[in-house]
Amino acid sequence: MNAGANSLWGDARGRLAANRAAVASLVLLAAIALVCIFGPLLGAHDYDRVFPDYVRAPASFAAQPTPDRIEPGLARVAARLRAQATDIAATGDMLRVTLEGRQPLDERALAFFERSDLFGPANVVERREGGRILVVDVALERNRFLFGTDGNGRDLLARTLVAGRVSLAIGLLATFVAIAIGVAYGAVAGYFGGRIDAAMMRAVDVLYALPFIFFVIMLVVFFGRNFVLMFIAVGAVEWLDMARIVRGQTLSLKRREFVQAAEVLGVGHAGILARHIVPNTLGPVVVYTTLLVPKVILLESFLSFLGLGVQEPMTSWGVLIADGARNIQGNTHLLVFPALFLTATLFCLNFIGDGLRDALDPRDR
Amino acid sequence: MRSTRATAEMEASVLSIRDLDVRFRTQAGELHAVRRVSLDIARGDTLAIVGESGSGKSQTMLAALGLLASNGIVAGSAKLDGVEMVGASQKALDRLRGRRVAMIFQEPMTSLDPLYTVGSLLVTTIKRHQGLGAAAARAKAIAMLARVRIAEPEARLSSYPHELSGGQRQRVMIALALANRPDLLVADEPTTALDVTIQAEILELLAELQAEMGMAIAFITHDLGIVRRFARHVAVMRGGEIVETGPTHDVFANPRDAYTRELIDAEPSGRKMPIVADAPILLEARDMRVHFDLRLGFFGAKRLAIKAVDGVDVQVRAGETLGIVGESGSGKSTLARALVRLAPAAGLVRFEDRALLPLSKAQLRPVRRSLQLVFQDPYGSLSPRLTVGEIVSEGLRVHSPELSANARDARAAAALEEVRLDAALRHRFPHEFSGGQRQRIAIARAIILRPKLVLLDEPTSALDRSIQKTIVELLRELQAKHGMGYVFISHDIATVRAMADRIAVMKDGKIVEEGPTETLLGHPQADYTRRLLAAAALERGTARPI
Numbered sequence: 037m038n039a040g041a042n043s044l045w046g047d048a049r050g051r052l053a054a055n056r057a058a059v060a061s062l063v064l065l066a067a068i069a070l071v072c073i074f075g076p077l078l079g080a081h082d083y084d085r086v087f088p089d090y091v092r093a094p095a096s097f098a099a100q101p102t103p104d105r106i107e108p109g110l111a112r113v114a115a116r117l118r119a120q121a122t123d124i125a126a127t128g129d130m131l132r133v134t135l136e137g138r139q140p141l142d143e144r145a146l147a148f149f150e151r152s153d154l155f156g157p158a159n160v161v162e163r164r165e166g167g168r169i170l171v172v173d174v175a176l177e178r179n180r181f182l183f184g185t186d187g188n189g190r191d192l193l194a195r196t197l198v199a200g201r202v203s204l205a206i207g208l209l210a211t212f213v214a215i216a217i218g219v220a221y222g223a224v225a226g227y228f229g230g231r232i233d234a235a236m237m238r239a240v241d242v243l244y245a246l247p248f249i250f251f252v253i254m255l256v257v258f259f260g261r262n263f264v265l266m267f268i269a270v271g272a273v274e275w276l277d278m279a280r281i282v283r284g285q286t287l288s289l290k291r292r293e294f295v296q297a298a299e300v301l302g303v304g305h306a307g308i309l310a311r312h313i314v315p316n317t318l319g320p321v322v323v324y325t326t327l328l329v330p331k332v333i334l335l336e337s338f339l340s341f342l343g344l345g346v347q348e349p350m351t352s353w354g355v356l357i358a359d360g361a362r363n364i365q366g367n368t369h370l371l372v373f374p375a376l377f378l379t380a381t382l383f384c385l386n387f388i389g390d391g392l393r394d395a396l397d398p399r400d401r
Numbered sequence: 402m403r404s405t406r407a408t409a410e411m412e413a414s415v416l417s418i419r420d421l422d423v424r425f426r427t428q429a430g431e432l433h434a435v436r437r438v439s440l441d442i443a444r445g446d447t448l449a450i451v452g453e454s455g456s457g458k459s460q461t462m463l464a465a466l467g468l469l470a471s472n473g474i475v476a477g478s479a480k481l482d483g484v485e486m487v488g489a490s491q492k493a494l495d496r497l498r499g500r501r502v503a504m505i506f507q508e509p510m511t512s513l514d515p516l517y518t519v520g521s522l523l524v525t526t527i528k529r530h531q532g533l534g535a536a537a538a539r540a541k542a543i544a545m546l547a548r549v550r551i552a553e554p555e556a557r558l559s560s561y562p563h564e565l566s567g568g569q570r571q572r573v574m575i576a577l578a579l580a581n582r583p584d585l586l587v588a589d590e591p592t593t594a595l596d597v598t599i600q601a602e603i604l605e606l607l608a609e610l611q612a613e614m615g616m617a618i619a620f621i622t623h624d625l626g627i628v629r630r631f632a633r634h635v636a637v638m639r640g641g642e643i644v645e646t647g648p649t650h651d652v653f654a655n656p657r658d659a660y661t662r663e664l665i666d667a668e669p670s671g672r673k674m675p676i677v678a679d680a681p682i683l684l685e686a687r688d689m690r691v692h693f694d695l696r697l698g699f700f701g702a703k704r705l706a707i708k709a710v711d712g713v714d715v716q717v718r719a720g721e722t723l724g725i726v727g728e729s730g731s732g733k734s735t736l737a738r739a740l741v742r743l744a745p746a747a748g749l750v751r752f753e754d755r756a757l758l759p760l761s762k763a764q765l766r767p768v769r770r771s772l773q774l775v776f777q778d779p780y781g782s783l784s785p786r787l788t789v790g791e792i793v794s795e796g797l798r799v800h801s802p803e804l805s806a807n808a809r810d811a812r813a814a815a816a817l818e819e820v821r822l823d824a825a826l827r828h829r830f831p832h833e834f835s836g837g838q839r840q841r842i843a844i845a846r847a848i849i850l851r852p853k854l855v856l857l858d859e860p861t862s863a864l865d866r867s868i869q870k871t872i873v874e875l876l877r878e879l880q881a882k883h884g885m886g887y888v889f890i891s892h893d894i895a896t897v898r899a900m901a902d903r904i905a906v907m908k909d910g911k912i913v914e915e916g917p918t919e920t921l922l923g924h925p926q927a928d929y930t931r932r933l934l935a936a937a938a939l940e941r942g943t944a945r946p947i
Contacts, residue, residue: 104794292780297846300741301796302769311795 051395058391068381072200080179082192084349087179088189089153090220095184095192095369101154102177106131109142116148118172119140132161133175135386140167151175153189184369186359195351198376202352203378206266211325213271214332218278219321220261223313226280226286227305237283240276248273250343261347266339270332281324285317319396330382337378353378386395414441415585415617416465416502421477421487423457423641428898434460436641437477442585442617442634449620449649451630451664453865454836457641458621462587467494468501482584500530503578505571507590512574513562519546519573520558523580530581539841547574549606567601573774574912575606582614596728597892598936604631612793622877623865625664625791629653637661667866669873671723672918676902680718680774683738683854683886687746689713691732691739691910710746711910715888717854722880722887724901724918726894727934732910733890737856740888741774752854764907770800773847777859779839783831787844789826793817796850816849820875825919838869848879854886861896894937898922906930 052058076083087093089109090100101109107124109131114121119137135141149158149172155174163170166278183192225236252269259265275312289295290313298308337354346352353374360371412572415853423435435457442448452458463469465479467486479486486494498504514522523542527533533541537932539558546554550571557570562570571591578586589609592600604627611618620632628635628649636646638656645658656662691710710732717723727733739746742757742765750757752772757765778783783792794813798802804812814824818839831839840860847855857876861869873896897904898918905915906927914927925931 123772165419293776293778295776296738296743296782297776297782299743300769300772300774300793301846301850302766302799304799307799310783311787311791316784318786375888 048392048395049222052391053133054357055389055391057396058165058395061391063385064380065384065388066202067327068377068384069204072197072204075364076194076201078190079194079197081194083351084190085194086189087153087185090179090181090185091189092187092363092367092370093181093185094367095179095182095373097182099178099180101179105154106176108150113148113152113155117145117349126176129176129178131155133172133174135170135172137168141170143167143170146172153177153179182267182369183373186370187363190349192356192370192373195356196353196377199351199353199374200377202346202350203333203336203354204265204381206270206336207329210267210270210274210332211328213267214274214328215279215321215325216275217271218275219314219317221275222279222282223286223309223317224282226283227290227309227313229290230285231285237280240279243273244276246273249342249344252339256344257274261344263346263350264338266345270335270339274328274332274335278321278324278328281320282317285314285320289313289316316358323389323393323396325393326385330385333378333381354382409500414443414747415482416440416442416619417478419478419480421461421464422475422481423469424474425470426472426474427707432681434473438638438641438643440636440643440646442619444584445611445615445617445636447611447618447620447632448634448636449622450636450638451622451625451628452638452666453623453867455641456638459642460587461502461638462619462621464474465496466504466587467491468504477918489898495674496587496653497610499583500581501524502587503581503583503584505574505578505589505591518558519560519562519565522573523558523577524578527580540693542576543920545580548571548610549573549576549930551576560776567595568603571599571603572606573593575603575610579610579614579616583616585617585619585704587621588621590623591620592627593622593624597894598728598932601936607631615730620712625653628739629923634820635847637664640768650765657756659756663867667870669896671874671877671899673877673900673902676718680720682716683719683721683737683753684715684717684747684888685711685751686715687749687751689715689736689739689746689750691735691744691746707908709744713907713910713912715905715912716772717886718889719853719886720754720884721903722889722901724897724904725888726892726897726904727907728933729860729905730909732905734858736907737774737858737888737890740856741769741772743774754842770796770850770852772856773850773854774858775840775843775847775855775860778863779836780831780845780863783839784922785831788828788830789817789834792816792831793827793842793849794844796846798801800850812849813845816845819879820845835868836864837872840864840872844872844875844879848883848885851883852885854888856888858890859892860889862891862893869893869896876900894922894934906933 093100106126110121112126114135117135117137118139119135119141121133123134124131143160146158146160149155154177156177158172158174161171161173173186181191181193183196186192186195208247221236225233250336251273255265255269295308295312298312303311334355336345336352337357340352340354341358356374357378360374363370417437420437421435425432425434438457438461440448440461450458450461460469464473464475465486467489467929469475475487476665477487481497484497486497520542521540523545524535527538527541528535528550531538542558543554546557551557551569562573565573586891592603595603607618608631614654619651620627621737622628631880632649634647635649635652635658636643637652638644639660645652645656645661652661653665657666676868690712693707693709696880699858713736715723735744738744740750746758748758755768757768760768790810793816794809797809797812810827815826817827822838822841822845831842834842844860860876861872864872876887877900879885887900889897890896901914901918904918904921905929906929907913908929914921914925914930921930922934925934
């Protein structure tokens with residue numbers, strides 16, 4: 037297609053670019069998507085790594101361990117060595133600690149320092165009283181949990197980003213599936229009309245009548261819990277709306293003169309559908325897509341909330357929010373951050389949908 | 402001396418527009434629709450504002466009445482009886498509009514609110530502006546409907562707009578507009594959407610009412626025939642400016658501006674060259690019938706058969722043009738559609754040697770190459786999501802699948818050049834073209850297959866007069882070059898006269914008269930043909946002025 041041509045889509049692009057809310061939403065959505073895709077690769081922590089010492093750590097910019105965590109942490113390690121920690125002196129990321137036990141201390145047990153999430157390896161600086169008292173230098177292992185950690189001590193930032201991958205993937209893929217089926221089905225039903233239309237749309241009505249949750253539970257019973265099942269379940273339900281929208285569009289389009297002109301030229305059914313009907317339904321389809329993606333994400337959240345969705349340790353925004361909702365007293369960060377990402381995404385998609393609808397509206401063209 | 406006369410003129414004029422400027426803010430930038438227009442309409446006078454679509458004639462009056470779309474910016478002055486309208490408050494405008502100035506629009510279908518009865522529309526307007534009680538207002542409404550010659554006005558009060566015909570709706574609009582005896586009536590193409598015979602009636606009605614009530618009329622139109630016959634003064638607009646203004650008679654007798662001259666000469670002229678006498682018969686239809694079964698009521702209990710085409714015989718020879726004339730609803734478009742099997746037909750249709758009606762879709766395909774249809778509406782008949790090149794070459798995709806994409810593109814370019822369009826424009830989309838250009842594209846799409854017969858369903862009626870003329874010339878030229886036969890369907894006698902060898906007049910699904918063009922137009926036999934011709938003569942302004 038000629039690049040200089042001022043097509044309908046080019047026109048729409050110009051209008052969309054003039055819509056500030058839509059452009060800001062596009063930028064923010066792209067940022068969220070990029071962070072979700074590449075963030076976990078760059079991030080310090082794996083989404084499934086457990087930090088037993090940092091269970092439900094609050095969100096903070098400060099590097100962990102915070103000073104108030106050091107003493108209890110030391111006490112815990114010292115207890116394993118059957119010793120007591122005294123004379124704690126911190127210089128930067130190094131600690132000098134005096135460990136004092138009743139019997140000479142087993143220096144191999146100093147490995148407990150390294151196993152803790154708080155400390156690095158320990159070096160013995162001085163041995164006193166035949167090894168009963170050890171002065172050791174311990175490095176602090178610095179960790180940052182910007183979003184805090186969850187009930188199992190996993191980094192919430194890493195989990196939120198990984199959850200974003202899952203939610204966005206389901207949102208986009210299930211939407212794509214729904215649109216592909218819905219457009220084809222609706223266009224065929226609307227174009228051929230009559231009995232074919234009636235039969236096809238009654239089938240849609242039957243599927244509409246199926247309770248969604250019941251349907252999902254049935255799928256889970258038959259096939260077990262499976263990530264792919266989500267796509268199938270959501271896609272199998274959401275195309276119904278699309279089919280109805282496209283059918284309605286097609287019904288009015290097929291009476292338009294350009295379709296009749298194609299008929300007079302001798303263009304066959306497939307050609308008319310592919311070249312004249314489907315391209316002209318794309319305006320509403322694009323708009324509906326942007327509304328469908330958030331709907332699907334919400335649906336996935338809902339299923340995951342019920343425990344029918346993705347499985348631990350894999351996660352999605354819906355799972356995280358469900359978890360956060362359970363811990364809302366005292367650990368609000370568990371709810372706030374995933375919810376923030378989800379709502380931002382939904383808002384963006386809705387604004388983009390609104391913007392697209394306005395941009396593609398031919399009324400004041 | 403001169404200045405006092407100027408003031409006197411100012412006082413005498415109902416509407417005085419000075420340096421009116423209208424701009425629209427659009428996506429593509431600012432559109433300067435009206436450029437410093439000055440106009441005066443004297444009390445009781447009729448001023449016609451003439452111009453083609455896009456000339457700013459409607460926008461000038463809308464701006465003067467404060468009715469512009471929200472993205473319009475107005476500058477200058479428009480005084481109604483000395484009261485400034487530009488920049489006046491909504492409240493002040495509401496007081497004036499409806500009482501001092503009223504407006505009627507082109508489309509009587511959409512300008513009446515479908516949810517209210519004629520009576521409630523009329524009574525509300527009368528009560529609001531004249532402060533009458535319900536009974537008095539009702540009596541007035543009945544009198545008003547009688548005045549616009551609506552039969553059984555009392556019964557009509559409880560009718561909804563959709564129960565009325567187009568002409569009746571326009572009469573109701575006029576009754577609504579004149580109910581409060583305005584000083585000025587703005588009529589924006591009030592007859593364009595109507596059939597010729599009804600047009601004539603509406604114009605006569607307006608003239609009578611003006612004589613009776615003495616209001617001034619600003620008549621916006623693109624049709625010079627109406628102007629000549631109806632208006633005392635005329636202002637010709639082009640590109641947002643007034644190019645010529647003066648008494649109608651003077652302007653028509655001595656047009657000073659080249660554009661005015663062009664407009665006056667815009668009627669299609671010339672005649673088609675006759676065909677050879679023994680040309681083979683291309684298309685023959687005998688006793689063709691198209692009946693639609695309407696099912697009304699629950700489960701289609703009531704049945705109503707509409708006989709859109711009822712036993713029609715037509716015959717077209719190679720290279721011949723058959724004109725089909727008739728008013729809307731006469732079945733002429735349905736006939737064309739049935740000939741290409743877009744509508745279900747019964748009877749016999751023979752194209753060359755094959756009977757068309759029994760053919761299956763696949764069997765029909767090779768015939769379609771030689772039998773093409775051009776639609777009336779150049780906006781609806783081009784797919785908005787395809788480029789012009791793709792649209793034009795679509796037939797080749799079907800009928801010459803052996804052609805490569807490049808070869809198709811070259812053929813499309815050639816076809817576009819044949820209809821006098823720049824072939825470089827073939828990568829653009831239809832919405833970037835004007836109505837006339839779109840109709841050329843539609844013609845290119847039909848002729849790229851080198852058809853033997855093209856059905857032209859009102860190909861010029863959605864276009865401005867001067868563009869109609871060029872399309873008619875183009876069609877004649879293509880016919881002379883390729884020897885195609887045409888079936889030319891139109892309600893416009895002048896265009897058909899310039900195109901056709903023979904004319905068939907249709908009414909209510911039947912052909913009432915048929916004959917060679919000059920014979921039929923010169924000596925019409927059927928009563929209906931005479932009425933049609935009389936109305937058309939009025940429209941063209943060859944008849945006496947009112």
